[in-house]
Every structure is written in C-alpha cells, then in structure tokens.
Amino acid sequence: MSQGRVSGSCLCGAVEFHVELPTLFCGHCHCSMCRRNHGAAYVTWFGVLYEQFEIDQGIDVLVRHASSEHGSRRFCGKCGSSLFCESTQHPEHIDIVLANMDGPIDKAPQFHGYWESRADWAQVGDELPRLRADAADD
Numbered sequence: 127m128s129q130g131r132v133s134g135s136c137l138c139g140a141v142e143f144h145v146e147l148p149t150l151f152c153g154h155c156h157c158s159m160c161r162r163n164h165g166a167a168y169v170t171w172f173g174v175l176y177e178q179f180e181i182d183q184g185i186d187v188l189v190r191h192a193s194s195e196h197g198s199r200r201f202c203g204k205c206g207s208s209l210f211c212e213s214t215q216h217p218e219h220i221d222i223v224l225a226n227m228d229g230p231i232d233k234a235p236q237f238h239g240y241w242e243s244r245a246d247w248a249q250v251g252d253e254l255p256r257l258r259a260d261a262a263d264d
C-alpha cells in the first residue's frame with residue numbers, strides 16, 4: 127500500500143486540504159453534471175476514506191450545492207473551483223477532483239465512468255474500461 131500525504135487547493139488558494147494515501151480508486155467521469163460543473167468534457171476523480179481527508183484552510187468559503195437527491199458538490203465560493211463530491215450512497219468516502227492536487231496520488235485513472243453520457247465533441251484514445259456508471263460520481 128502506498129503511504130504519504132498529498133495536498134491540494136482551489137484556484138485562488140483560499141481552500142487547502144490534504145489526503146493520506148492510499149486512495150480507493152481513480153477514474154474519469156463523463157456524466158452531464160460533471161461536464162457542466164467543470165466546463166469540461168469529463169472530470170477525473172479519486173476517492174479516499176473520510177478519515178484520510180482533512181480541510182486545512184478555507185472551510186468558511188466552501189459552498190455546497192445539492193446536485194442530486196443523494197449527492198452534493200462543494201466548490202470554492204471565491205474562485206469557483208469544483209473540489210469535492212459527496213453522497214449518501216458512499217458515506218465512507220469522499221470524491222476529490224484530481225486536477226486540484228499539488229502532486230501525484232498513488233494510482234493512475236482506472237476507468238471511464240458514465241461512458242454513455244459522454245460528450246460527442248471530445249475524443250478519448252486510451253484503452254481504459256468504459257463503464258456505464260461508477261462510484262466516482264453523483
């Protein structure tokens with residue numbers, strides 16, 4: 127198992143957090159909510175247990191948006207960076223946007239989730255499994 131701490135932050139730096147490795151998974155999400163939320167064709171998430179996650183700064187500027195009946199997303203209220211996704215369907219772990227991390231985590235992306243919802247204007251050329259849905263999104 128990989129050990130170590132990786133820090134992350136939003137675009138403006140108001141929110142800082144860190145995770146303790148190992149992570150649970152890492153994967154790309156092609157759902158329509160991620161697409162709109164990030165203004166991107168798809169978003170790469172990883173998951174860690176809550177006990178391996180801590181917000182170091184900026185909890186007061188975090189804004190929560192309830193994106194579904196069971197899920198919510200948190201973003202920086204100052205700069206808009208999308209940071210976390212949480213769900214009552216996976217109460218043991220939090221989903222974190224890989225792009226906001228300051229360094230590498232312990233695994234590369236493993237799959238494409240919500241493949242059926244993907245944008246048809248972006249091409250994906252890797253050989254990762256294409257899944258209809260996954261734990262990386264809500």
Ligand SMILES: [Zn+2]
Nearest residue numbers: 136138202205
């Ligand atoms: Zn910010």
Ligand SMILES: [Zn+2]
Nearest residue numbers: 155157160263
């Ligand atoms: Zn998604």
